[in-house]
Amino acid sequence: MRTRNPFPKKLDLTGRVELTHGTGGKVMAQLVEQLFAAAFDNRYLAQRNDQAVVEPPVGKLVMTTDGYVVSPIFFAGGNIGSLAVHGTINDIAMAGARPLYLSSAFILEEGFPLADLKRVVDAMAKAAMQAGVPIVTGDTKVVERGKGDGVFITTTGVGVIPVGVTAPSGDRAKPGDVVLVSGSMGDHGVAILSQREGLSFETTIESDSASLHTLVADMVTVCPDIHVLRDPTRGGLATTLNEIAWQSGVGFKLEERAIPVKPQVAAACELLGIDPLYVANEGKLLAIVAPHDADKVLAAMKAHPLGRDSARVGTVIEDENGFVQLETSFGGSRILDWLAGEQLPRIC
Amino acid sequence: MRFIEEFRDGSVARQVAAQIAAEASADREYKIMEFCGGHTHSLCRYGLIELLPKNVEMIHGPGCPVCVLPIGRLDQAIALARQPNVMLCAYGDMMRVPGKDRVSLMRARAQGANVKMVFGANDALKLARANPDKQVVFFAIGFETTTPPTALAVKTAQAEGLENFTVFVNHVLTPSAIEAILGSPEAQEGRIRVDGFVGPGHVSTIIGTQPYDRFARDWKKPIAVSGFEPLDLLQSILMIVRQLNDGRHEVENQYSRAVNSVGNLKAQRLTEETMELRPSFEWRGLGTLQASALKLRPEFAKWDAEARFTMPYEAVADHKACACGDILKGLKKPTDCKIFATACTPESPIGSCMVSPEGSCAAYYLYGRHRTSPTPEPERRTA
Incomplete structure (x- = not known):
């Protein structure tokens, strides 16, 4: 049974993060209680322990971790908090798995407005609730002003692969397989970059940041043997396919015309001199499936709200060089190579 | 995307390429230099070189500002960035170019130098306003296209009395480079043969087409100032092939949707007001060329990094194996x-x-x- 409320005064949200918010004393306890625990509210956190105790699920366990340093922290279509939930859930989902639990670790910079922190935490809580994946444990640290950039978040996720599903893996692409994508490419990166550069277009470009596990669940239901599943985040579709080509020892032949890119994203990329196929996505996946599975997987993707614009974009080919080739709309072919250098730093 | 996709129509491109093949006479070679690196990329990206007949050869020119900047100038920028209290702002393209001992701005940054990647001179100005305690230096490179924004930044700094902002000017001139290629010993000996030029369209939005008149007149070279989409380039190549077939040597403007003969007078005035010719400047590959680059006028010395800082110049040879x-x-x-x-x-x-x-x-x-x-x-x- 709980005794009287140790924090008679409410957390002052007009204030800023101070070093005492990370020192483990009462000020920190109040921050955790009234900001984090209040937002993330679930029975695991309610235990108020430094760890969460959960029942082991049936099936293969999947675990992942990811750090989020996106700048700006708030962007059209989300903020660092929602991104930290979506990104990690998606990494779990790309194993064909169902995400079960998340943890979150915050590194806060002294002076960061508490009101902004609340917006971040609320977005995180909302994303976790919508995904049905609780944030069951966490940590908060504060660094001196100038040693961080407002807020950095690391989330870890645990999930389970349903019995009967073969885990997709980057080394399982085979010549003849079909490449599918779940929608338009480059939205997230262009949303961030246009915000950073103060670019405005006739339509606002919003980040596509979203949790993809329900889409994946629908896909593995119709095809329990998806060869490869990836969310093309940093480096975009081109870089992700190069990674897979290298892992699987194959090449790719893509059809430029078939790859969905929103007109405003294409226009922004044209203006900025970048290629949308190298730009990050946070709510899209690519699937590589056996040819006889392609139609049913594509149909399942299109039937899901997050996969309405899914498309078949190319095939896996034999190629000792591991080149990702693009048949251009123009009618020639060119390579989509690995991205060299920093095209867009701190995009997630 | 309107106004772009029309110029990327593959079937029209193949028709133009077929026209080039039909008109290029089989008994001669056509050696055409596209001066600008942006054109080289379009040629490669769209596979245009393969569309051309074998006897129409594209020679890639020096129109890449990052490429022609000699190692010595880059090393000066790196040395500046390492000075205490200096924040050096550079274009992204510049970050990974290796200087002496293969140290790039990126590597210098990892070693502790204060280097910021910017999209233009205006970003550097903003950083100067936001960091009054730092000396913000803009590493200005580029041909005539990026020069006016640098000039404007200097004028703005002057108007605002911004004292912690300087510019390290490395702006170079397209006509000087063309002159250098045509007059080079290799060209005299016949080791380089250029029959005609695809002129850089973006440069001509600033300088117009007039500065090329003398190459057509004195050097008898056909020139087509060209846009950057595949159809622009193919049309420009066709224009040059036709000039060569007719024995003409004129400046033609393929990129008339963006370029006129006199250029952007306002931009030219800005450059003229703030900058003057350097007596000579070292170019990578082309050597030291007279009157081929700009520097700030003495009245803008306050915003001139070369006047404000001690910046010794040491010429460094390229890597031995590098071509x-x-x-x-x-x-x-x-x-x-x-x-x-x-x-x-x-x-x-x-x-x-x-x-x-x-x-x-x-x-x-x-x-x-x-x-x-x-x-x-x-x-x-x-x-």
Whole structure:
């Protein structure tokens, strides 16, 4: 049974993060209680322990971790908090798995407005609730002003692969397989970059940041043997396919015309001199499936709200060089190579 | 995307290419230099070189500002960035170019130098306003297109009385480079032959087409100032082939939707007000050229990094195996370089032409490797 409320005064949200918010004393306890625990509210956190105790699920366990340093922290279509939930859930989902639990670790910079922190935490809580994946444990640290950039978040996720599903893996692409994508490419990166550069277009470009596990669940239901599943985040579709080509020892032949890119994203990329196929996505996946599975997987993707614009974009080919080739709309072919250098730093 | 896709129509492109093939006479060679690195990239990206008949050869020119900047100037920028209290602002393309001992701005930054990547002079101005305790230096490079924004930044700094902002000017002039190629010993000896030029359209939005008149008149070279989309380039090549067939040598304007004969007078005035010719300037590949680059006028010395800081210049030779110099002159193709795609790659570049998005080595590497790669692709094996 709980005794009287140790924090008679409410957390002052007009204030800023101070070093005492990370020192483990009462000020920190109040921050955790009234900001984090209040937002993330679930029975695991309610235990108020430094760890969460959960029942082991049936099936293969999947675990992942990811750090989020996106700048700006708030962007059209989300903020660092929602991104930290979506990104990690998606990494779990790309194993064909169902995400079960998340943890979150915050590194806060002294002076960061508490009101902004609340917006971040609320977005995180909302994303976790919508995904049905609780944030069951966490940590908060504060660094001196100038040693961080407002807020950095690391989330870890645990999930389970349903019995009967073969885990997709980057080394399982085979010549003849079909490449599918779940929608338009480059939205997230262009949303961030246009915000950073103060670019405005006739339509606002919003980040596509979203949790993809329900889409994946629908896909593995119709095809329990998806060869490869990836969310093309940093480096975009081109870089992700190069990674897979290298892992699987194959090449790719893509059809430029078939790859969905929103007109405003294409226009922004044209203006900025970048290629949308190298730009990050946070709510899209690519699937590589056996040819006889392609139609049913594509149909399942299109039937899901997050996969309405899914498309078949190319095939896996034999190629000792591991080149990702693009048949251009123009009618020639060119390579989509690995991205060299920093095209867009701190995009997630 | 309107106004772009029309110029990327593959079927029209093949018609124009067929027209070039039909009009180019089989008994002669047409050696055409596209001056600008942006054009080189379009040629490679769209596979236009393969569409052309064998006797129409594209020679890639030195129009890549990052590529032609000599190592010595880059080293000066790196040394500046290492000075206490200096924040050096550079274009992204510049970050990975290796200087002396293969140290780039990126590497210098990792070693503690204060280097910021910016999209333009205006971003550097903003950083200067936001960091009054720092000396913010803009590493200004580029041909006539990027010069006016630098000039404007200097004028703005003057108007605002911004004292912690300076510019390290490395702006160079297109006509000087063309002159240098035409007058080079290699050209005199016949080792480089350029029959005509595809002129850089973006440069001409600023300087117009007039500055090329003398090359048509005195050097008897046909010139077509060109846009950057595949159809622009093919049309420009066709214009040059026709001039050569007719024995004409004129400046033609293919890019009339953006370029006129006099250019952007306001931009020219800005440059004129703030900058003057340097007596000489070292170019990578082309050597030291008289009156080929700009510097700030003495009345703007307050905003001139070279006047405000001590910046000794040391000329540094290119890496021995690197063929950037010959490639920039049009003497060699990227694939003629021994270290192309082996020791020199975009991830670990040895020469500047492999780094810049406008460098011809980068263009060959990024878009065309599957054509030159030693292992044939399966498609080709069965063809």
